[in-house]
Amino acid sequence: MTHFPKITIKKVPHNRQKYNTIGDYNKAGVIRISKMNFKMEACAALHELVEFALIKKNGIKIKDIEIWDKKHHHILSPGELRGAPYYKEHMFAEKLERLFAKRLGLKWKDYDKMEEKLHKKYCKK
Secondary structure: OOOOOOOEEEEEOHHHOOOOOOEEEOOOOEEEEEOOOHHHHHHHHHHHHHHHHHHHHHOOOHHHHHHHHHHOOOOOOHHHOOOOOOHHHHHHHHHHHHHHHHHHOOOHHHHHHHHHHHHHHHHHO
16 A cells, blocks of 8 residues: 545445445545434544555455455444454444544434444345
8 A cells, every 4th residue: 555545425325335334435435425414424434434544554355345244234234243354444443433423422322223224224125
């Protein structure tokens, strides 16, 4: 990794995500987050940015992450499973995300409820 790519953050309806997730990224540095509210979108964007930087630093392939996530689509957060190729990166990003949410005045349980609601809705399509 020589340079950090230009980052673009796009908000999309949850049903327009590549798969059932509130946030993802690609090699081009495009972060896609599901439409929620400002605080939740900010948290999701921060999480994806941190995770993206760490997987780039550690040489983890986005394709491997996508394969893992799609295989575990029934799990709300596949990155929390110990076998995930990006487990450490995901968990670190979540620690920062939780701190950020608290600073924004966002209750984590409300954020979790929104993610669960979107996840269930996506599964029904």
